[in-house]
Amino acid sequence: MTDVVAPQFHVGDRVTVRAAYPIGHVRTPYYVRGKHGIIERLCGAYPNPEELAYARPGLPKQPLYRVRFLQRELWANYAGQPADVVEVEIYQHWLEAQEQA
Amino acid sequence: MSHEHEQATEHLHVHRYPPRPDQDDTLTYYRAMEVAVRELLIEKGVFTAVDVRRQVEDMDGRNSGRGAQMVARAWLDPAYKQRMLADGSKAAEEIGLEVGPLKLVVVENTPSVHNVIVCTLCSCYPRMLLGLPPDWYKSRNYRSRVVREPRAVLAEFGTVIPDETQIRVHDSTADMRYLVTPMRPEGTENWSEAELARLITRDTMIGVALADRA
Numbered sequence: 001m002t003d004v005v006a007p008q009f010h011v012g013d014r015v016t017v018r019a020a021y022p023i024g025h026v027r028t029p030y031y032v033r034g035k036h037g038i039i040e041r042l043c044g045a046y047p048n049p050e051e052l053a054y055a056r057p058g059l060p061k062q063p064l065y066r067v068r069f070l071q072r073e074l075w076a077n078y079a080g081q082p083a084d085v086v087e088v089e090i091y092q093h094w095l096e097a098q099e100q101a
Numbered sequence: 102m103s104h105e106h107e108q109a110t111e112h113l114h115v116h117r118y119p120p121r122p123d124q125d126d127t128l129t130y131y132r133a134m135e136v137a138v139r140e141l142l143i144e145k146g147v148f149t150a151v152d153v154r155r156q157v158e159d160m161d162g163r164n165s166g167r168g169a170q171m172v173a174r175a176w177l178d179p180a181y182k183q184r185m186l187a188d189g190s191k192a193a194e195e196i197g198l199e200v201g202p203l204k205l206v207v208v209e210n211t212p213s214v215h216n217v218i219v220c221t222l223c224s225c226y227p228r229m230l231l232g233l234p235p236d237w238y239k240s241r242n243y244r245s246r247v248v249r250e251p252r253a254v255l256a257e258f259g260t261v262i263p264d265e266t267q268i269r270v271h272d273s274t275a276d277m278r279y280l281v282t283p284m285r286p287e288g289t290e291n292w293s294e295a296e297l298a299r300l301i302t303r304d305t306m307i308g309v310a311l312a313d314r315a
Contacts, residue, residue: 027274029221031248043204046276064275066206071249080252083267089275 004045005092007063013039014098015067017090025053028094031074032086036098037067040087048091062091160233167198168230168280169301171207173294176285182209189280193230200229208271209282210308215262216269217255217308218279219247225273227280231303238307248272258309281305283312 009015019034027049042065047058071084078084126132143150174196175182185192189205205227208216220226221244226234237243247254251268255261262268271279283305289297304310 027222029272029274031221043206043275043277049275064277066277075249079250080268081264084251084269085267086248086270086272088272089277091275 003059004061005063007042007045008092009039009042009063009065009095009097011039011041015039015065015095016098017067018094018096020094022050025050028090029088032067032069032088032090035069035073037069037073037088040066040068043089046091048093062093064089064091065095066090067095160228163228163232165231165301165303165306166298167232168227168303168306169298170294171196171198171230171280172282172301172306173298175207175282176297177294182282185282198230203227203229204277205230205280206271206277207280207282208269210284210311212266212284214267214269215255215308216271216279216281217247217251218271218273218281219244220273221245221248222272222274225278227278230280231306235303255309258304260310281308283308283310286312286314288314 014036015038016036017028017032017034021033042063045061045063048062049058051058066087067090068085068087070082071078071080071086072082074086128136139153142148143153171185171193175185175192181192181195184195185207186209189207190200190203192207193200193203193205210216218226219238224234224239224244226238228234243254248270251270252262255268273279283301285297286300289300300312300314302310302312305312
């Protein structure tokens with residue numbers, strides 16, 4: 001058994017952040033949960049902070065991605081420009097492949 | 102109110118400011134825990150009080166000059182810039198900047214993209230390259246607003262980004278730390294690396310300001 005989960009997404013893939021609300025030390029901000037974005041890059045694999053916070057080893061390591069979200073997707077009344085984006089680091093276990101429309 | 106008390110109050114008014122309380126800090130739960138853990142580790146010989154003091158001194162001594170050195174090099178050396186954008190940590194080490202376990206992502210401002218950094222969850226910041234974060238970076242005001250109205254927040258810093266420039270906000274939520282490479286101002290063509298580095302301030306590398314010759 002390996003201690004790293006294999007990366008499941010590639011640059012450019014459309015993903016949806018899980019709309020889950022577990023208690024504990026979670027590093028997925030509320031404002032992106034349930035939102036659609038695009039994989040910007042794979043950052044490597046790191047121990048799961050939700051486990052590390054409770055002094056557990058956090059293994060297997062989770063692939064970590066930078067996901068790009070359009071501001072318009074995140075905020076209903078975004079006042080800036082349509083092309084503006086936010087990029088957020090999200091662990092793979094928070095991401096799902098986006099259903100094709 | 103007793104006469105005595107009135108006198109005491111009047112005496113205080115003679116001084117323009119109230120005296121500072123003797124204990125300027127409150128021993129909260131987490132502060133007590135920090136003291137307890139630190140004392141135990143020193144007792145067990147894991148490190149000494151001098152080690153702790155030295156670390157604090159080193160941390161306080163770091164400043165944005167380290168980041169500026171990197172950006173100035175990138176302005177002068179396009180090949181270095183490409184390596185820096187591909188792997189920030191490796192590029193820092195290449196010019197002798199020790200960054201420890203820091204995973205650095207460097208993002209580049211161009212006429213079509215402006216980058217700005219925040220940590221909405223806490224106060225993640227590239228301390229190894231910029232020193233300690235400014236108080237406003239840790240404030241709820243900045244952290245909550247720059248992700249949802251970046252143009253308004255930047256304008257409050259005096260930084261007005263043209264409509265046709267895309268704004269990219271980078272939220273350091275996990276293991277990466279970010280550094281912005283500001284655009285090199287016009288009219289600095291023959292400047293040395295040290296001269297250029299002076300234009301590259303802390304705020305330009307967070308992305309709330311533009312590098313400026315003034």
